[in-house]
Amino acid sequence: MVERRFPDGFLWGTATAAYQIEGAVDEDGRGPSIWDTFSHTPGKTFEGHTGDVACDHYHRWPEDVHLMQQLGAPAYRFSIAWPRILPQGTGQVNQRGLDFYDRLVDALLQAEITPFVTLYHWDLPQALQDRGGWAARETAEAFAAYADVVARRLGDRVKHWITHNEPWVVAFVGHFLGVHAPGIQDARIAIQVSHHLLLSHGHAVPAIRAASPDAQVGITLNLSPVRPATEAEEDRLAAQRYDGFLNRWFLDPLFGRGYPQDMLATYGELAPTAQTGDLDAIAVPIDFLGVNYYTPAFVRYDASVLNPLKAILVPPEELQAAGYELTEMGWAIVPDGLYELLIRLQRDFAPSTIYITENGAAFADQLEDGAVRDPKRIAFLHDHFAAAHRALQDGVPLRGYFVWSLMDNFEWAHGYSKRFGLIYIDYETLERIPKESYAWYSEVIRANGLVQ
Numbered sequence: 001m002v003e004r005r006f007p008d009g010f011l012w013g014t015a016t017a018a019y020q021i022e023g024a025v026d027e028d029g030r031g032p033s034i035w036d037t038f039s040h041t042p043g044k045t046f047e048g049h050t051g052d053v054a055c056d057h058y059h060r061w062p063e064d065v066h067l068m069q070q071l072g073a074p075a076y077r078f079s080i081a082w083p084r085i086l087p088q089g090t091g092q093v094n095q096r097g098l099d100f101y102d103r104l105v106d107a108l109l110q111a112e113i114t115p116f117v118t119l120y121h122w123d124l125p126q127a128l129q130d131r132g133g134w135a136a137r138e139t140a141e142a143f144a145a146y147a148d149v150v151a152r153r154l155g156d157r158v159k160h161w162i163t164h165n166e167p168w169v170v171a172f173v174g175h176f177l178g179v180h181a182p183g184i185q186d187a188r189i190a191i192q193v194s195h196h197l198l199l200s201h202g203h204a205v206p207a208i209r210a211a212s213p214d215a216q217v218g219i220t221l222n223l224s225p226v227r228p229a230t231e232a233e234e235d236r237l238a239a240q241r242y243d244g245f246l247n248r249w250f251l252d253p254l255f256g257r258g259y260p261q262d263m264l265a266t267y268g269e270l271a272p273t274a275q276t277g278d279l280d281a282i283a284v285p286i287d288f289l290g291v292n293y294y295t296p297a298f299v300r301y302d303a304s305v306l307n308p309l310k311a312i313l314v315p316p317e318e319l320q321a322a323g324y325e326l327t328e329m330g331w332a333i334v335p336d337g338l339y340e341l342l343i344r345l346q347r348d349f350a351p352s353t354i355y356i357t358e359n360g361a362a363f364a365d366q367l368e369d370g371a372v373r374d375p376k377r378i379a380f381l382h383d384h385f386a387a388a389h390r391a392l393q394d395g396v397p398l399r400g401y402f403v404w405s406l407m408d409n410f411e412w413a414h415g416y417s418k419r420f421g422l423i424y425i426d427y428e429t430l431e432r433i434p435k436e437s438y439a440w441y442s443e444v445i446r447a448n449g450l451v452q
């Protein structure tokens with residue numbers, strides 16, 4: 001008996017990204033991306049892992065589509081590799097790159113799986129990085145031109161488009177922390193990059209709509225509820241600033257309010273350079289907001305003069321000592337954080353539609369006697385699905401949920417050391433082995449809800 005049933009037509013799905021699963025980095029005319037450069041730079045990734053082969057999805061995609069079909073998920077979110085489409089970032093289009101995604105989309109539709117296409121999931125053509133990358137305003141225009149090329153080819157069959165995946169991570173993990181490509185550590189550049197990413201979104205949306213009639217277009221943000229470490233005033237104010245840094249910096253301009261005044265004041269002369277019309281472009285109406293939720297941000301005041309934010313994340317070991325269970329990423333498992341986030345989004349921004357475009361967890365999965373028992377992942381997903389159901393009951397316009405990830409894959413700086421998949425990948429043989437959570441999720445999809 002289904003206790004927590006989801007609305008009819010709820011879009012259950014799985015999610016992946018090009019550089020994390022495809023491999024075939026030198027095949028069929030693909031050009032290098034900044035992640036090819038970064039992962040081949042000594043010391044940047046776990047044990048020097050690269051995406052050169054990854055899950056070899058570029059060649060094994062028919063088997064992967066079959067696994068999706070067996071799972072029974074009605075939707076699949078994947079990203080298109082810009083360097084396969086425009087190897088130099090602009091100019092000459094690589095038809096063989098377009099052909100790959102054309103075949104994949106046709107196979108998904110044949111399998112009655114709705115494709116959700118992410119246009120940018122971090123693999124910027126290196127040729128554009130050589131011309132300034134996202135720190136250069138021209139890259140925003142190049143992105144809109146790339147979106148136009150892809151939407152013209154696939155827009156008759158792809159009706160759900162996501163311009164960007166997690167611009168916060170691209171800007172601040174890639175250009176401030178420097179632990180992602182292109183590995184820059186400069187606050188001013190990172191803030192300017194966040195502006196150019198949003199601007200590129202604003203210019204891509206009309207291009208997609210023009211080429212893909214009645215398409216639904218949105219953007220995916222990594223968002224978290226922000227919780228102060230203590231009720232002390234300084235921690236509560238730090239949490240407010242961190243909420244501005246992580247959430248409101250992107251949500252406010254996308255929903256037509258311009259950049260948050262408190263953050264412009266906090267950033268001072270680090271604030272981005274914008275041109276007339278930029279904010280209007282960024283505020284172009286979207287059909288849905290994609291939300292990637294993993295864990296809340298637990299924040300405390302930090303007096304360091306080197307930190308304009310004067311707020312830092314509470315370290316994982318403290319969270320563990322406080323009683324939180326952690327995933328292999330060191331992220332606290334807080335299903336209620338998803339409910340809290342969705343209710344806040346509905347209250348403060350009221351998007352017409354929300355999709356959870358990523359939620360999932362890495363655990364220390366072991367292959368034993370040809371099987372992978374992953375009870376922790378089942379519990380994680382169960383509890384987060386229950387939180388999403390509660391939000392639905394409280395009026396949140398949630399229309400779908402994509403589990404990260406369909407299969408184990410290249411986890412960026414962590415390489416292949418972190419496993420998020422519903423399907424285990426044996427990286428020696430590239431064999432796909434569905435984990436117990438795959439069968440469990442298949443049951444949830446068939447019942448369209450949780451049975452206990």
Ligand SMILES: N=[N+]=NCCCCNC(=O)[C@@H]1[C@H]2[C@H](O)[C@@H](O)[C@H](O)[C@@H](CO)[C@@H]12
Pocket residue numbers: 017020165166169173177222292294358404411412420
């Ligand atoms: N310092 N630091 N960093 C904090 C980063 C938190 C947000 N990371 C994500 O959301 C990434 C998202 C990504 O889309 C996917 O490509 C990744 O594989 C998953 C799993 O990691 C998640």
